[in-house]
Amino acid sequence: MAEIRDIWLHAHHMIRSARQIINENLRSLNLSSAEGNILLHLLTQEQEMGQEQLVEQLDISKPAVSRALNSLVAKGYATWLPDPQDRRAHRVRLTEQAQKIGPDIERAYNQIYALAMRGISQKELDDFVKLFGRISENFRCAQAKKITEENYAAQRLG
Numbered sequence: 001m002a003e004i005r006d007i008w009l010h011a012h013h014m015i016r017s018a019r020q021i022i023n024e025n026l027r028s029l030n031l032s033s034a035e036g037n038i039l040l041h042l043l044t045q046e047q048e049m050g051q052e053q054l055v056e057q058l059d060i061s062k063p064a065v066s067r068a069l070n071s072l073v074a075k076g077y078a079t080w081l082p083d084p085q086d087r088r089a090h091r092v093r094l095t096e097q098a099q100k101i102g103p104d105i106e107r108a109y110n111q112i113y114a115l116a117m118r119g120i121s122q123k124e125l126d127d128f129v130k131l132f133g134r135i136s137e138n139f140r141c142a143q144a145k146k147i148t149e150e151n152y153a154a155q156r157l158g
Helices: 004-029 032-044 050-057 062-074 095-118 122-157
Strands: 048-050 078-083 086-094
Touching: 004 032, 004 095, 032 050, 032 062, 032 086, 032 095, 048 050, 050 062, 050 086, 062 078, 062 086
Parallel strands: none
Antiparallel strands: 048 086, 078 086
16 A cells, blocks of 8 residues: 555655656756756746745745856846845846747756656546646645644744
8 A cells, every 4th residue: 555655755766767768968068957947937928027036936035046057147047137126136038048048948948847757647647637736736835724823823922
């Protein structure tokens, strides 16, 4: 009988293996998977975005996003812009160079998706996504409840 431990181990291995394959696929572009994830997100979402938005949308720590963005700027794939609403914040915009390699980045990720889908029907994928979505929501609710309880306790002590 499957246990949550089995899901955890498979999910961890799946993410680790996928990251290694993406790193290999992006090596010829001199990009890491962290940089590729940000570029793919910007290419498919918005060409310009605030660093805080990337942190939130990609669920990556602020220091990790900052390191990846600084590297992308140094490599000529992105530029920093002042945020018009917040003088303390910056926005990142993709360069023409990033636009040119966009199809290569998308191809690298499409290869990983195609590899993951081998021998899996669309229904199985839909069921998997639904199940993982429910588990993710359970975790999100538990985190929100914990944060709420911690805030309440802090207010009572303060």
